[in-house]
Amino acid sequence: MFDVNRIREDFPILKEQVHGKPLVYLDNGATTQRPARVVERMSEYYLRYNANVHRGVHYLSNLCTDANERARERARDFIRAASVEEVIFTSGATGGINLVAFSFGEAFVREGDEILVTGMEHHSNIVPWQMLCERKGATLKVLPVLDNGELDMEALSHLLTGRTQLVAVAHVSNVLGTINPVRRVIDAAHAAGACVLVDGAQAVQHLPVDMQELDCDFYVFSAHKMYGPTGVGVLYGRRELLLQMPPWQGGGEMIKEVRFEKTTYNDLPFKFEAGTPDFIGIIGLGEAIDYLSSIGMENVAAHEEALTRHARERLSAIPGLRFHGSSPHASSVISFTLDGVHPLDAATLLDQLGIAIRAGQMCAAPLMQRCGVTAMIRASLAMYNTFQEIDALHDGLLRVVAMLREKR
Amino acid sequence: MKTIKEQEREIIDEFSVYDDWMDKYAYLIELGTALGAMEERFKTDENLIAGCQSRVWLHAESHEGKLYFQADSDAIITKGIAALLVRVFSGQAPREIVEADLDFIDAIGLTSHLSPTRSNGLLSMIKQIKYYAIAYNK
Numbered sequence: 001m002f003d004v005n006r007i008r009e010d011f012p013i014l015k016e017q018v019h020g021k022p023l024v025y026l027d028n029g030a031t032t033q034r035p036a037r038v039v040e041r042m043s044e045y046y047l048r049y050n051a052n053v054h055r056g057v058h059y060l061s062n063l064c065t066d067a068n069e070r071a072r073e074r075a076r077d078f079i080r081a082a083s084v085e086e087v088i089f090t091s092g093a094t095g096g097i098n099l100v101a102f103s104f105g106e107a108f109v110r111e112g113d114e115i116l117v118t119g120m121e122h123h124s125n126i127v128p129w130q131m132l133c134e135r136k137g138a139t140l141k142v143l144p145v146l147d148n149g150e151l152d153m154e155a156l157s158h159l160l161t162g163r164t165q166l167v168a169v170a171h172v173s174n175v176l177g178t179i180n181p182v183r184r185v186i187d188a189a190h191a192a193g194a195c196v197l198v199d200g201a202q203a204v205q206h207l208p209v210d211m212q213e214l215d216c217d218f219y220v221f222s223a224h225k226m227y228g229p230t231g232v233g234v235l236y237g238r239r240e241l242l243l244q245m246p247p248w249q250g251g252g253e254m255i256k257e258v259r260f261e262k263t264t265y266n267d268l269p270f271k272f273e274a275g276t277p278d279f280i281g282i283i284g285l286g287e288a289i290d291y292l293s294s295i296g297m298e299n300v301a302a303h304e305e306a307l308t309r310h311a312r313e314r315l316s317a318i319p320g321l322r323f324h325g326s327s328p329h330a331s332s333v334i335s336f337t338l339d340g341v342h343p344l345d346a347a348t349l350l351d352q353l354g355i356a357i358r359a360g361q362m363c364a365a366p367l368m369q370r371c372g373v374t375a376m377i378r379a380s381l382a383m384y385n386t387f388q389e390i391d392a393l394h395d396g397l398l399r400v401v402a403m404l405r406e407k408r
Numbered sequence: 409m410k411t412i413k414e415q416e417r418e419i420i421d422e423f424s425v426y427d428d429w430m431d432k433y434a435y436l437i438e439l440g441t442a443l444g445a446m447e448e449r450f451k452t453d454e455n456l457i458a459g460c461q462s463r464v465w466l467h468a469e470s471h472e473g474k475l476y477f478q479a480d481s482d483a484i485i486t487k488g489i490a491a492l493l494v495r496v497f498s499g500q501a502p503r504e505i506v507e508a509d510l511d512f513i514d515a516i517g518l519t520s521h522l523s524p525t526r527s528n529g530l531l532s533m534i535k536q537i538k539y540y541a542i543a544y545n546k
Contacts, residue, residue, distance in 0.1 A: 019429065342483035344462045345437075349485075352429050360461045374482070375461065403434060404484060 002299040007384050010035035010291075014384060021354025024389045024396075029174055029202060029333050029380030030358055031224045034288070038228060041287040045280050053279045054253060054270075068279045071286030072269070075234050078289045079219065080210040085268035086242065088235040089277050093201040094124040096220030096235035097168070099272060100197055101128035103245035104218075108195075109165050111137035116159055116167045116194070119145040119370055122174050123363045125199045129168055138165070145370055149176035149325030153184065160192035167196045171203035171219075175362045175378065176325025177308075177333035179207070186216050195241065201225055205382070206304060206331045208297040217241055223281065228288030232281035235272070242268050249274040300383045304332040307381050307390065314394040318401065324371050332381035335362070338397070341404045343375040349400035355393055412504055415496045416512035423516040432516070436488030443491040446480035457532045462486045464529045468540040474499050475544055477537065481529075489518070489530055497537050505541035510534070 008014050011033045016023045025033065045067065051060035053068045069084070076087045090096040109115070115129045119142050133140045141159055144152040151169075160167070167189040172179050186196045197218035203209060205226035211219060219236040223229055237245075247254055247265055251274035256264040265271045292300065311334055315321055320339030338346060347359035358378040361368050368374060379393060410418075426432045450467040457464045462483035469476045477498045479490035496512070497505050513519055518530065 342462055342486075344483040345485045349430070349433055352433065374463065403430075403437060 002295070002303050004303060004384065004386055007295070008386075010037065011384055012036055018354050018356070019352050021352075024353075024355040024392050026379040026381060026385065026389065026393060027356045027358050028205075028382035028385075029225070029362075029378060031230070032205060032227050032382050033384070034227055034229065034284075035291055037291060038284050038287045042229060042280050042284040045283055050280070052276055064279055064283075067283045067286070068277070071282045071289075074286045074289045074293075078209075078293070079204070079234070079236055080212050081236050082212070083239060086211075086236055086239050088237060088242075088269040088272045089282050090220070090233045090235050091231055091278070092222040092224070092233035093199060093220040094128075094222075094233075096218075096233055097124055097197065097199065098128045099235055099248045100218050100220075100237070101132045102248045103272070104166060104195070104241070105132040105136060107245045109136045109138050112163060113138040113165045114141055114161060114163045115139070116141045116143060116164055116189075118143040118151055118169050118180075120149070120151070120173045120176060120178065120364065120367050121168065121170055122199065122201070123365070125168050125170060125197075126366070129166075139163075142366075143167075143169075145176075145367065148327055149173070149178045150327045150329075151178075151180055151185070153181065156185065156188050160188060160194060162193065164189070164192055164194040166217075167194050168199065169196065170199045170201075171209070172200075172206065172331045172333070173325065173367075174202045174333065175335050175364050175367055175376065176327070177330035177335070178325055178327045179203070179329040179331055181329075182216065183214060186214060190215070202331065202333065205292075205300075207301050211236055223285040223288060226288060227291060229278075229281045229284040232278050232285050234285075237272075239268065242272070247271050247274065251275040253277070295383070303383055304381055307385055307387065308332045308334065310387055311379065311381065311390045311393070314390060315397070318394070318397055320401070320405075321397075324373070324376055333378065334380070335376045335378045337373055337376055338401055341401055343377045345404050346377055346397070346400050349403060350393075350396050353392075353396045353399070355396050357393070409499050412496055412500055412508050413511075416510065416515075419492055419496070419512045420515045429517075433485060436492075437484050438488070439491040440481075440484040440486070440488030443479070443487055443494070446478050450478060451480065457529055457536050462529065464490060464533060466490070466533060466536050466540075468537075468544075470502075470544050473501060475502055475505060475541060477540075479533070486529055490533060493533055493537060497541075502541040502545035506538060506545055 013033045049063050051064050053065040072084050072087050076084050146152050169185050182198050189196045195217040198216045200219050200221040204221045217238045223232040254266050254271050254274040256266050322337050324335045343359035360375050451465050455465045455467050462481050464481045467478045477494045479494050481487040
């Protein structure tokens with residue numbers, strides 16, 4: 001049975017006050033909080049078991065190596081990847097996308113080829129592809145976003161050409177909350193001979209994901225947006241592709257044999273993990289996955305859905321409030337603007353009331369232009385948020401809107 | 409004409425009547441509203457200050473050895489902060505502006521409440537005002 005109050009007990013920070021007010025944390029799309037057990041697990045490894053992984057023969061090194069690889073198995077299971085060879089630890093979703101943009105680009109992208117992104121991507125799923133296109137003389141194309149915040153799926157078939165090598169698409173929009181029909185994008189791309197990278201940074205913490213069901217070629221996510229530590233993430237890659245891709249970074253761990261004449265590379269997944277990994281962060285990610293699994297992603301999704309419905313209902317009663325993104329297939333990310341109120345002003349005043357929300361471009365400048373605004377307010381909800389917190393946001397907004405509007 | 413220090417003293421006094429930060433913000437909103445709109449011809453990309461989450465324009469003119477500033481922002485709290493800076497620095501000699509060491513920001517608590525200032529542009533605005541002063545001081 002999902003009990004939000006019991007879950008809140010796991011997150012000590014939720015009892016904190018800011019500016020003398022109880023913290024209402026609604027900026028989970030930027031980063032979630034961590035349950036104590038994740039921090040405790042990491043601290044335990046730092047204080048009692050720390051030793052570098054994969055190279056030591058001594059007791060502690062073996063212990064950490066085992067823990068690191070157990071976390072990989074947990075991550076594999078969490079996204080239903082076929083094999084741990086397909087689970088590469090990165091510094092985060094951004095790190096994973098950059099790895100693919102380089103290595104896939106080296107192996108498969110030639111002058112005149114095309115990369116297709118969508119109009120709702122986060123900067124980190126745009127810029128690495130632009131850099132790749134610049135390097136290779138390839139062309140970046142953009143799948144448009146409809147007024148309701150969904151992808152223009154009709155345009156997809158026209159945009160996929162024989163030159164399209166890769167399609168990069170967000171599983172869930174970090175601004176609009178739209179849950180994209182990625183399976184349909186993947187099928188269409190594969191039919192056209194293109195590979196697909198799915199940015200799952202805003203998805204894995206909200207809904208179950210299954211690599212076997214999705215059939216994508218690459219999938220990336222960050223630990224810190226799913227109750228794990230900062231600085232760690234996962235890149236899932238299809239084995240046949242990873243085998244054909246050159247390493248991104250060189251260093252220790254990623255080699256088999258080093259000679260000045262010729263170095264041979266390690267097997268998957270280590271080929272793509274140069275240098276000492278953040279193994280304690282990885283162990284923390286494993287713990288976060290365990291934690292999420294113990295709650296059950298279906299339960300998380302159900303609670304967040306009810307919370308989101310309540311939020312959209314309450315907020316829609318605020319005069320002059322305009323939601324951006326109205327797809328019925330949406331996560332608990334809610335973005336809006338208020339007539340006559342700058343998002344930054346609203347966020348500054350809400351902060352005084354203890355309410356943490358995001359204001360600005362949300363790292364998606366092209367989408368802001370598409371929506372015809374310079375900035376938005378975003379409330380992004382997590383499994384530990386409550387109906388009362390939504391009401392606090394509603395009441396807070398009424399108060400700050402009154403303060404800001406009466407002067408104009 | 410009051411000196412920079414005198415202007416600062418006045419601002420500190422005005423803010424001292426508010427204990428609650430919501431009231432201080434309400435006052436900043438009032439100041440931002442009172443500043444009025446900047447002349448459209450000065451709202452150029454050249455006058456746009458980089459590094460703010462809201463758009464902030466700052467325009468400087470020199471008359472008889474003194475610098476005069478106009479500012480505007482699409483965010484009203486930011487505009488209120490800009491109004492304070494305009495009040496402190498407008499009409500001062502470039503040398504005074506270059507050498508000014510502001511106390512009032514700390515004294516009214518803006519530092520702790522509005523830093524890191526990337527979001528509201530306070531630091532960027534001061535920097536830009538000082539750049540103008542350095543340019544006119546030559």
